[in-house]
Amino acid sequence: MTKEKISERRLKELFEQVRKEAESIEIPISRNIAEIKINTRAKARFGCCRQQNKPLSGKTYVIEISERVLCSEEKNIRQIIAHELLHTCKGCMNHGDKWKTYAQAMNNTWGYNITRTSSYEKLGLQPPERRNPTAAEYKYVLECQQCGAKILRKKRCKVVENPQHYRCGKCGGSLKLL
Numbered sequence: 001m002t003k004e005k006i007s008e009r010r011l012k013e014l015f016e017q018v019r020k021e022a023e024s025i026e027i028p029i030s031r032n033i034a035e036i037k038i039n040t041r042a043k044a045r046f047g048c049c050r051q052q053n054k055p056l057s058g059k060t061y062v063i064e065i066s067e068r069v070l071c072s073e074e075k076n077i078r079q080i081i082a083h084e085l086l087h088t089c090k091g092c093m094n095h096g097d098k099w100k101t102y103a104q105a106m107n108n109t110w111g112y113n114i115t116r117t118s119s120y121e122k123l124g125l126q127p128p129e130r131r132n133p134t135a136a137e138y139k140y141v142l143e144c145q146q147c148g149a150k151i152l153r154k155k156r157c158k159v160v161e162n163p164q165h166y167r168c169g170k171c172g173g174s175l176k177l178l
């Protein structure tokens with residue numbers, strides 16, 4: 001289901017393609033885009049566009065694309081780049097009317113489906129693993145012989161190895177490994 005990640009070089013090539021597409025329909029994207037880079041930490045966002053104010057060069061933009069997105073189809077990756085690129089137009093840091101008009105123009109001309117938000121499903125990607133472990137991850141279950149309380153452990157640990165040395169935290173009963 002998930003494809004192999006594209007390289008940073010390929011990401012930059014795609015960025016140049018999208019930039020040309022936008023320019024060809026006269027969308028006034030900024031000429032001061034300092035860089036496009038890969039964000040390895042972002043989970044909730046697929047991309048972001050940050051404005052920097054440098055004393056010498058003035059306003060510049062940095063576009064970040066989440067590493068997870070790089071496993072999607074190239075068309076989806078270009079779509080995310082386009083979404084962020086439109087934020088570099090004057091007055092387009094939010095998803096207001098101006099931004100929406102440009103997004104619509106990109107969609108109509110180049111067949112994108114640029115929307116305000118996207119999802120892992122739309123990108124054909126597996127969502128990141130949930131924080132809460134599933135029941136299957138608990139390999140060891142100890143049960144209190146008195147009150148029936150269960151203690152779950154993912155790994156072998158002292159209480160798993162020597163349950164007779166431990167007591168139930170609720171009632172003080174003895175524990176048994178199931």
Ligand SMILES: [Zn+2]
Binds near residue numbers: 083087
């Ligand atoms: Zn946005």
Ligand SMILES: [Zn+2]
Binds near residue numbers: 147173
């Ligand atoms: Zn108990």
